[in-house]
Each structure stands twice: as C-alpha cells, then as structure tokens.
Amino acid sequence: MAAGSPPLPSGKVTIPFYRDTRIIAIIVQIVFAIAVAALLWYLYSNMMNGLRQANLLPTFAFLSVPSGFPIAESVIPYDPSMTYGRAFVVGILNTVRVAGIGIILATILGLILGIARLSDNWLLRNVALVYVEIVRNVPLLLQLIFWFSLTRLFPRIQESIDVGGLLFLHNRGVTLAWPQAANDFDVWMVWVYGGIVVGIVYYVVRRIQFARRDRPGVALPQALLIAFGIALIGFFTTYFAYGSWPVSLSIPELQRFNFVGGITVTNSFAALLVGLVIYTAVFIGEIVRSGILAVSKGQREAARALGLTPGQTMRLVILPQALRVIIPPLTSQYLNLTKNSSLAVAVAYPDLFYVANTINNQTGQAVPVILMLMASYLSVSLLTSLFMNWYNRRIQLVER
Amino acid sequence: MRKQMILVLAGLLSLVLAACGGQAQQAPTTAPAQPATTAPEQPTAAPPASPAPTAAPAATSAPAGGTPAQPAAGGLIERILARGTLICGVNNNPLPGFSSVDAAGVRAGFDVDFCRAIAAALFDDPNKVEYRPLSAQERFTALQTGEIDVLIRNSTWTLGRDGNLGLDWAPTTFYDGQGMMVRKDSGINTLEDMNGATICVQTGTTTELNLADQFRARGLTFTPVVFPDGDATRAAYDAGQCDGFTTDKSGLVSSLTLLSNPADHKILEVTMSKEPLGPAVKQGDPQWFDAVRWIVFATFQAEEYGITSKNVDEFLKSDVPEIRRFLGIEGDLAKGIGLPNDFAVRIIRHVGNYAEIYDRNLGPNTPFNLPRGLNALYTNGGLLYSPPFR
Ligand SMILES: N[C@@H](CCC(=O)N[C@@H](CS)C(=O)NCC(=O)O)C(=O)O
Numbered sequence: 063m064a065a066g067s068p069p070l071p072s073g074k075v076t077i078p079f080y081r082d083t084r085i086i087a088i089i090v091q092i093v094f095a096i097a098v099a100a101l102l103w104y105l106y107s108n109m110m111n112g113l114r115q116a117n118l119l120p121t122f123a124f125l126s127v128p129s130g131f132p133i134a135e136s137v138i139p140y141d142p143s144m145t146y147g148r149a150f151v152v153g154i155l156n157t158v159r160v161a162g163i164g165i166i167l168a169t170i171l172g173l174i175l176g177i178a179r180l181s182d183n184w185l186l187r188n189v190a191l192v193y194v195e196i197v198r199n200v201p202l203l204l205q206l207i208f209w210f211s212l213t214r215l216f217p218r219i220q221e222s223i224d225v226g227g228l229l230f231l232h233n234r235g236v237t238l239a240w241p242q243a244a245n246d247f248d249v250w251m252v253w254v255y256g257g258i259v260v261g262i263v264y265y266v267v268r269r270i271q272f273a274r275r276d277r278p279g280v281a282l283p284q285a286l287l288i289a290f291g292i293a294l295i296g297f298f299t300t301y302f303a304y305g306s307w308p309v310s311l312s313i314p315e316l317q318r319f320n321f322v323g324g325i326t327v328t329n330s331f332a333a334l335l336v337g338l339v340i341y342t343a344v345f346i347g348e349i350v351r352s353g354i355l356a357v358s359k360g361q362r363e364a365a366r367a368l369g370l371t372p373g374q375t376m377r378l379v380i381l382p383q384a385l386r387v388i389i390p391p392l393t394s395q396y397l398n399l400t401k402n403s404s405l406a407v408a409v410a411y412p413d414l415f416y417v418a419n420t421i422n423n424q425t426g427q428a429v430p431v432i433l434m435l436m437a438s439y440l441s442v443s444l445l446t447s448l449f450m451n452w453y454n455r456r457i458q459l460v461e462r
Numbered sequence: 463m464r465k466q467m468i469l470v471l472a473g474l475l476s477l478v479l480a481a482c483g484g485q486a487q488q489a490p491t492t493a494p495a496q497p498a499t500t501a502p503e504q505p506t507a508a509p510p511a512s513p514a515p516t517a518a519p520a521a522t523s524a525p526a527g528g529t530p531a532q533p534a535a536g537g538l539i540e541r542i543l544a545r546g547t548l549i550c551g552v553n554n555n556p557l558p559g560f561s562s563v564d565a566a567g568v569r570a571g572f573d574v575d576f577c578r579a580i581a582a583a584l585f586d587d588p589n590k591v592e593y594r595p596l597s598a599q600e601r602f603t604a605l606q607t608g609e610i611d612v613l614i615r616n617s618t619w620t621l622g623r624d625g626n627l628g629l630d631w632a633p634t635t636f637y638d639g640q641g642m643m644v645r646k647d648s649g650i651n652t653l654e655d656m657n658g659a660t661i662c663v664q665t666g667t668t669t670e671l672n673l674a675d676q677f678r679a680r681g682l683t684f685t686p687v688v689f690p691d692g693d694a695t696r697a698a699y700d701a702g703q704c705d706g707f708t709t710d711k712s713g714l715v716s717s718l719t720l721l722s723n724p725a726d727h728k729i730l731e732v733t734m735s736k737e738p739l740g741p742a743v744k745q746g747d748p749q750w751f752d753a754v755r756w757i758v759f760a761t762f763q764a765e766e767y768g769i770t771s772k773n774v775d776e777f778l779k780s781d782v783p784e785i786r787r788f789l790g791i792e793g794d795l796a797k798g799i800g801l802p803n804d805f806a807v808r809i810i811r812h813v814g815n816y817a818e819i820y821d822r823n824l825g826p827n828t829p830f831n832l833p834r835g836l837n838a839l840y841t842n843g844g845l846l847y848s849p850p851f852r
Contacts, residue, residue, distance in 0.1 A: 116628030
C-alpha cells in the first residue's frame with residue numbers, strides 16, 4: 063500500500079482494508095461477478111426445471127432425424143426425406159443468397175443515389191430526394207408486403223407475359239431462359255481453368271515487378287482480360303473441334319402447371335430482394351453523400367484545375383477519399399440488410415429464421431434451435447464485419 | 463463489433479418474445495355475451511328438485527357461482543380461478559365456423575364454444591374468457607410457456623406433439639382429415655393429376671408434413687408455397703399463385719366461404735390424413751388435464767341423454783340416478799377433478815350439449831352445412847363416446 067511513500071517516523075499508519083479503494087474495487091468486482099453468475103445460474107436452472115417438467119429437455123439429436131417438411135426453394139438439393147440438420151443448412155444458404163445479392167445491388171444503387179443527391183441537375187437531385195424520403199420513412203415490413211402484393215397483379219402462369227420467348231412474367235415469379243452445360247462442357251472447362259491460372263500467374267508476376275521497381279502499376283484489368291480471352295478462345299475451339307457449343311440455352315416451356323427449363327426467380331425471392339435493396343440503398347445513398355461531402359472542396363477544385371473531367375474527378379479523386387469515411391457505416395448497413403432478411407417469412411421466402419421456426423415447431427426443441435439460430439446470424443454478421451474491417455484497413459491512408 | 467453482436471441478440475430475443483407474445487394486446491377483451499345462449503346466470507349449487515340435499519358437498523358450499531370443489535393447491539385451476547378469466551388460445555386468422563370475430567367484435571365458432579364451455583364449468587359464466595389469437599407456428603410455444611391455459615385451435619393430436627412438445631390432448635372434438643382444394647377449370651380430379659403442381663400450405667401444421675408424405679408415397683413432385691399465416695395462404699391460392707390449397711377439410715370448407723369466387727373451386731374427394739382436432743393443455747398438471755377432458759365428455763354425454771340448454775331445468779327434476787349423478791345432484795364426483803359438482807349443468811345451460819354446439823356453428827342452418835359423419839355419437843355410427851359419469 064504505502065510502498066512508494068517514505069517510511070513515516072512514528073508508528074506505521076496503515077489504512078484499514080475497507081477504506082482502501084483498491085481493495086474495495088476488487089471486492090466489489092468479485093461480489094458483482096458472483097451476483098451475475100448466481101443470476102445466470104438461477105435463470106439456467108429455472109429454465110432446465112421447466113423444460114424437464116414439460117418433458118422437453120434440450121438435445122441436438124433431432125438434427126439427424128428426417129424433417130418431413132418441404133421447403134419451397136433451396137440452393138442445395140433438398141427434399142422432405144432429408145434431415146432437420148440439412149433443412150437448417152438450406153435456411154442458412156437461402157439467407158446468404160438473398161443477403162449476398164442484396165448487398166451487391168444495394169451498394170450499386172446506393173452509390174448512384176448518393177451521387178444523384180449531389181447532382182447539379184435539379185430534376186435528378188429532387189427525384190433522388192423524394193425517393194429517399196419516401197422509402198426511409200415507411201417500415202420495411204410494409205414495403206415487403208407491398209412488393210409481394212404487387213406480384214399478384216401479374217397474370218396467372220398459363221397467361222404469362224411472353225418477352226421474346228425467353229422471358230416470362232407471371233404471378234409466381236419470372237422465368238427466363240438460362241445457359242446450361244451441354245455435352246462438351248467439360249472440355250471447355252479445361253480452357254476456363256487454364257485461363258484463370260494464366261491470369262493469376264500474370265497478375266502475380268506483374269505485382270512482383272512493380273514491387274521490385276517500387277512503382278505503382280495496374281495489373282488486374284489485363285489479368286482479367288487474359289483469363290477471359292483464353293476462355294473465349296476455348297469456347298470457339300470446342301465448337302469447331304466437336305461441332306456443338308459447350309453451353310446451350312435452356313428455353314422455358316410451359317407444362318401443365320409450371321415452366322420446365324430455364325430458371326424461375328420466385329415472386330417471394332424477388333419481393334424480398336427488391337424490398338431489401340430499395341430500403342437499404344437509401345441508407346447507403348446517404349452514407350455515400352456524406353462521404354463525398356466530407357472530402358474538402360479544395361480537392362475537387364484542384365482536380366478540376368489539373369484538367370480532369372468531372373467524371374475523372376469523381377472516380378480518381380473524390381471517391382477514393384470518400385471511401386475512408388464511407389466504409390465503417392456501410393458495414394452497419396450490410397449487417398442490417400442481412401438481419402432484416404429475417405422478415406422473409408412475410409413473403410413466404412424460406413430463409414434461416416423461417417426454417418428454424420418450422421423446425422422448432424415440429425420438434426419442440428426451442429432452446430437448441432434458438433441457440434443455433436443466434437450462432438448462425440452471429441457468424442454471418444461477424445464474417446461480414448471481419449471482411450469489411452480488413453477492407454477498411456486496406457484503404458486507410460498509408461502514412462509515409 | 464460488440465455492438466453488432468448485442469444488436470443481433472436483442473433482435474432475435476425480441477423476435478422470440480414477439481412470437482411467444484402473439485398478438486396478446488390485440489384482443490385481450492373478454493367477449494361480450496353471446497345472444498344465442500339462453501338462461502341468465504343463476505346460483506347453481508342447490509338444484510331445486512333434489513329431495514335430499516346431498517348435492518352440495520362440503521367444498522361446493524362456497525359462495526354462489528364460486529369456487530369449485532378441490533382444485534389442487536398451486537395447480538392451474540386454482541390460478542385460473544384466482545385470475546378470474548380463462549386464457550384460451552384460438553385462431554388468429556378468421557376460420558368461420560371454428561373461430562372468427564363478427565362485425566360487432568364478438569368471437570364465435572365451434573372451437574370458441576369449447577373455450578366458453580370450460581369458462582362456464584369454472585366460473586358459471588361462459589364469457590370469462592380471454593382469447594389469445596395464435597398462428598399455427600406460435601400456438602404450441604404459447605402453451606408450453608404457460609401464456610395460455612388451453613389451446614383450442616383446430617390442433618391435431620399426434621404422437622409427436624403429445625410426446626415431444628410436452629403437451630396433452632383432451633378428447634377429440636372434431637374428427638377431420640386433410641383435403642385438397644383446386645380450381646374447377648383446372649381439370650384436376652385426383653392427387654395423381656397434380657404432378658408438378660404448386661401447392662399453397664400453411665407452416666407449423668401437420669398439413670405441410672402430410673402433403674410431403676402423400677406426394678412422396680405416390681411418387682409425385684410438387685412445389686410448396688408456404689406461409690405462416692392462414693390468410694396469406696388462402697390469398698395466394700385465390701390469386702392463382704398456387705394450383706392447389708391444402709389443409710383440414712373443415713378448414714377448406716370454411717376457407718371456401720372467404721374466397722373471392724367460391725363457385726370456381728372444388729374440394730377433391732381424397733382424404734390425405736387423419737386429423738383429430740381437440741383441446742390441448744400443457745403436460746404436468748393432471749388435474750387440469752382431467753378437468754378439460756371431462757368438460758368435453760360432458761358435452762357428449764349431455765347429447766346422449768338428450769339434455770339441452772332448453773330442457774336442462776326439467777332434467778334437474780329427474781329421479782333417474784344416472785342423470786342425477788351427471789348433473790351433480792347426487793354424489794360428489796367432480797371433486798377429484800377440481801370442478802364444481804354441477805359443472806355439467808353449467809356447461810349445458812350456458813353453451814349447450816355437443817349437438818347444439820355443432821349445429822350452431824357448422825350445422826344445416828350455417829353456410830357450411832357439414833354432415834356430422836364421424837362426429838356423431840357412437841349410437842349413431844359416429845366416434846363420440848363418453849366414459850360413464852360415475
Ligand atoms: N390441424 C392442423 C392444421 C391447423 C391449422 O392451422 N389450420 C389452418 C388452416 S384451416 C388455420 O387454422 N389457419 C388459420 C390461422 O392461421 O389462424 C394442425 O393442427 O396442424
């Protein structure tokens with residue numbers, strides 16, 4: 063206690079421990095920790111008691127039992143004879159699918175919106191303003207239901223709107239012609255992989271050269287061009303060598319009930335995607351706008367004085383700097399979009415939350431299912447955050 | 463990032479809570495008196511005609527309309543009586559004939575009448591019910607967490623639910639089976655005609671499981687369109703987003719009346735499953751479970767004896783021992799299940815016997831006009847059979 067102070071001449075004055083702030087602090091913390099632990103223990107044993115009484119003790123055994131319920135759409139093969147565990151994975155993938163595509167589209171639309179809000183064009187600026195004010199002031203759930211109801215206005219599948227025989231609009235979604243692997247697809251894939259390898263090698267070699275010379279340079283576009291070019295050459299070579307294209311177009315054909323061939327984007331997925339994108343883009347737009355405004359006016363003026371066009375000014379000077387302000391709040395929006403996708407159930411899209419609820423309902427295993435649900439959303443969110451934080455660090459100013 | 467985690471947790475938690483909470487705030491009112499019921503409340507403890515007042519066992523001598531015989535201490539019956547209302551889980555979307563709210567805000571239907579029968583048995587007042595509208599998905603959680611006392615929401619009794627969900631089913635009040643509705647102009651007559659069809663179905667039901675089973679067993683494929691909510695399922699079918707709509711046949715008959723053009727639709731002959739629908743309670747309170755069971759049995763037994771809400775007062779003068787026991791004039795049979803001795807009288811007087819309940823909601827004078835079928839007394843070739851009241 064008094065270690066640092068010089069020894070006192072007469073009799074040691076010791077502070078009683080209950081007046082020593084350091085000891086008190088430790089005691090308080092210990093008491094608090096015990097109280098929290100006791101509370102958690104109480105809640106836990108209370109829950110277990112209740113569950114035991116109701117014959118509902120948590121177990122994960124159900125995961126390997128056949129689920130028996132159908133799921134409308136799935137990225138991986140699924141049917142009701144497969145397990146609850148598989149159904150859960152189907153839910154995760156469906157959430158990732160809508161969130162992934164949603165994030166990309168919302169970013170693009172948000173960027174356009176943010177720039178439009180700052181446009182010199184009166185009409186463009188105000189259209190963007192009206193869009194922002196309407197969309198961000200209406201609850202998302204309502205918007206989802208609105209988009210979903212809108213799909214009812216399309217004709218029944220038998221009377222689909224036919225766009226050139228390749229695209230069909232109906233009240234169950236959109237069916238469109240889609241490329242499909244043909245006989246010689248594998249041959250062509252060899253070319254494609256070859257192209258990718260050559261592209262990567264080229265890119266790495268160039269980067270090493272740049273690093274040696276300590277000069278900046280661009281390698282990615284050329285690398286992509288090389289990979290793409292090789293794939294294209296392979297495409298035609300395969301045709302000339304085997305007489306048929308490696309990829310064919312699967313044209314949708316209306317059968318008695320549904321289209322066969324092509325791909326169908328269900329109205330549920332479409333409504334959810336459109337709803338999430340339109341809603342999130344508004345917030346992204348505002349973030350982009352604030353990011354652009356945060357770049358000092360001098361930068362723009364300097365760029366213009368150097369003779370850069372307005373487009374170049376935006377692309378090469380303003381946006382790269384604005385990005386540093388934009389990324390952190392953008393991450394939040396990406397996470398919001400992912401979490402908001404749990405409203406999917408309102409439009410009958412089988413996302414994670416929906417599937418988990420059905421599993422819970424059929425098995426009665428609320429505690430395990432909710433733990434799995436929380437862990438899944440947490441993992442998806444943390445992965446997104448990690449990626450965005452990495453990207454954020456990458457684009458921060460490197461002080462030399 | 464920590465904030466994000468907390469957000470995720472909080473978001474989930476609130477969703478979970480919302481799921482349990484159902485739409486509690488939406489209809490917490492006890493329904494006003496139903497015009498159909500006959501006699502006003504009366505003190506019922508001492509039936510007029512009993513020669514020897516054996517009728518009132520010690521514990522029923524409590525205040526009129528008051529506490530029943532011997533609800534187990536700390537049991538659910540005691541808590542319900544202390545609360546003063548029964549909390550009954552019902553449909554959240556209208557299912558006319560079973561549970562729907564009319565323009566005046568009065569909830570009525572076959573399922574609702576069983577809620578009222580339980581309230582009548584407990585309180586001598588069928589209106590002391592607080593209805594909790596629940597979706598198919600929410601209903602069992604609401605029961606498990608004790609948010610509702612009893613679930614009467616066309617819920618099928620299955621082994622899995624009985625065992626794994628920690629519930630217990632009272633006797634079946636409505637024997638049903640799953641059916642399929644299609645458009646008349648679709649040319650569909652059997653399930654075999656539906657290979658590749660898109661089918662609307664509600665989640666959290668036995669329906670979605672049976673559908674998958676039946677199609678798999680027949681080697682047919684289908685695309686499910688699955689909603690959590692009955693109204694949305696029906697609306698999607700109505701708009702032609704599905705080729706078929708499947709649920710309990712009773713539900714189909716009821717939904718038919720809500721379609722924009724009922725004459726365009728038909729229900730296929732095929733019955734895809736057994737759907738015994740009845741009240742469910744949470745497992746773990748045997749006395750409450752017994753009480754609900756015997757309340758249901760009382761409606762069957764009253765029909766068998768021919769006792770109705772109109773003639774129950776005559777029967778109270780009867781000197782047939784069986785009837786006197788059933789009506790609680792003699793003996794103290796109901797004591798063991800924690801109900802007042804005259805609970806059957808209360809039910810019959812306020813709600814009626816099974817036939818009255820059935821006819822009021824589903825009978826010939828309703829738009830549904832459902833034949834009794836399996837839901838007739840065993841004496842008429844049906845399945846309704848009450849164990850003896852002795
Ligand atoms: N009997 C089946 C189905 C019960 C069910 O939910 N039926 C639907 C259609 S008849 C319903 O009641 N919907 C009304 C609502 O969602 O509130 C079960 O217990 O799983």
